[in-house]
Amino acid sequence: MEHFSATAGHVLFLNWRDTRNPEGGGSEVYVERIAAELVARGLRVTLFCAAHRQGLPDEVNEDGIRLVRRGGRHTVYLWAAFYYLAGALGVGPLSRRRGGRPDVLVDVCNGLPFMTPLWARRPIVKLIHHIHREQWHVVLPAWAARFGWWVESSFAIFVYRHCRHITVSDATRQELIQLGVPAEQISVVHNGTPPLPPTDAERAASPLLVTLNRLVPHKRVEVALQAVATLADELPQLRLVVAGQGWWEGQLREVANNLGITDRVEFRGFVPEEEKAALLASSWVALTPSLKEGWGLTIVEAGSAGTPTVAFRSAGGVGEAVLDGQTGLLADDVDDYVAKVRTLLHNHELRQQLGDAAREHAATFTWPAAGSRFAALLESAESPRQTRSRGAPSYLLP
Structure with a gap:
């Protein structure tokens, strides 16, 4: 069986945004803080996300995370598959001959996941912050909201049925269980508390x-x-x-x-x-x-x-x-x-x-503790290669 080592290897995070994206929020902070903790433990980390602010290049940030930006809010999903599959075919930065082949993929679901089990054989972890049941109808027309909820609550549950799931709260864990994800496949890794810079500010005199x-x-x-x-x-x-x-x-x-x-x-x-x-x-x-x-x-x-x-x-x-x-x-x-x-x-x-x-x-919530737990859970991630015998779909490329 193919295993990932939390002390060596290459982790590829797939997320629709990064913290420098104007629409970035708490989930992006979580991903990059966890990624930084993995780098500190000797892992190589690449974060693939949507492009923004025209001209902003790919880069290695101050924490040692390599950021690759392609596509937009919706097309980033297709670009991620192309980026990975190009490497599997021996071209591009993820090719084996260039030493870029990832050892594990972390598929970050913000309503819509990247559907990595359909096109990747490497070990996969699905990271999900919360279920969007109530939000689909707030941001989309009725027909699109129904489709989005079907993808999140049914189709994605089937596609990732053999994958390790990581979430950030027990509340989300319970919702995933209600949607049909086996409890033993879901682990909670809480956020750390970002340290705030020192300040001399005092409580305001008025409310x-x-x-x-x-x-x-x-x-x-x-x-x-x-x-x-x-x-x-x-x-x-x-x-x-x-x-x-x-x-x-x-x-x-x-x-x-x-x-x-x-x-x-x-x-x-x-x-x-x-x-x-x-x-x-x-x-x-x-x-x-x-x-x-x-x-x-x-x-x-x-x-x-x-x-x-x-x-x-x-x-x-x-x-x-x-x-x-x-x-x-x-x-x-x-x-x-x-x-x-x-x-x-x-x-x-x-x-x-x-x-x-x-x-x-x-x-009581620290990023080093969260990073250690996340790294340990990556070791339990399986490749879809091992799930075929349990009825998983056929996959495309290594």
Whole structure:
């Protein structure tokens, strides 16, 4: 049987974006931080992703990860197969004669996976942050949403039925089991907590809320805006900073204008790490109103700054990133969400208590620990070559 060694070899990650992509988010941070930990353990790592910012070249980043960018948001899937198969045919950077042949593939599923078992014989791990059941109908027309959900919930489950699955929360693990993935094939590797740069920033003198999100519909920043509008009269100095960028920003600005709170809301756009550290340290409460998160990286980032978060109980992995009533508060609906925000803004003692516990909770998640567990799980990955006897489909090339 063909095995991968976690102390030597070449890992090929396939992900639709990288952290330098303007639409990159927490899942991209996870992939690259895990990849950096693998490099630190002596592995070679290539990350294949979509091209962006015209002219941005392939590169080896400061962590030693080789980034290859081809195709766009949708065509990256075809380009990935071409990139791999060209190497299998003996041409291109992945060819055996050039020493580029990967020993294991990590197929990152963001709704749609790369379907690697259909065209690769190397050991395969499917990395999935969360199930997109609720999100398909938010971002796509009804017919496309139905098709996307069928691919994610049925076709992909069949295609990857013999593959090791890695996810970032037990909530997603349970959803995968409900979709038919055998429990013994799913392992959880939590996010680490990204270290924030040192900052001299202190808590703001007046109520300050922050939400760190990509500005897309399923992040539901509208809920944060509604909270500000509802609490404005009782908290005249209340302000909200919306940190992040995305194509939904125009709609959010319109919502803020319709709610009459444009003077209370600052759309700050992308914030560098130093500014993020200062913003989290000065905010009273962080808001994560997302429809669904695999984990909630910004929650533990806020926690590392001693800032509690309010999120939705039904939003997947946030129930593990936020310990309800201990490191933050979880809400059941929008009215409850606003009520939870109100409670924290008015109760300094509770806010301080939750913030201190959030800092301790965030410190328990480290990238070195996550990297070690991920590397160990790669060793259990199988090649589709070994699954033929169990009824797997026929595969194309080595």
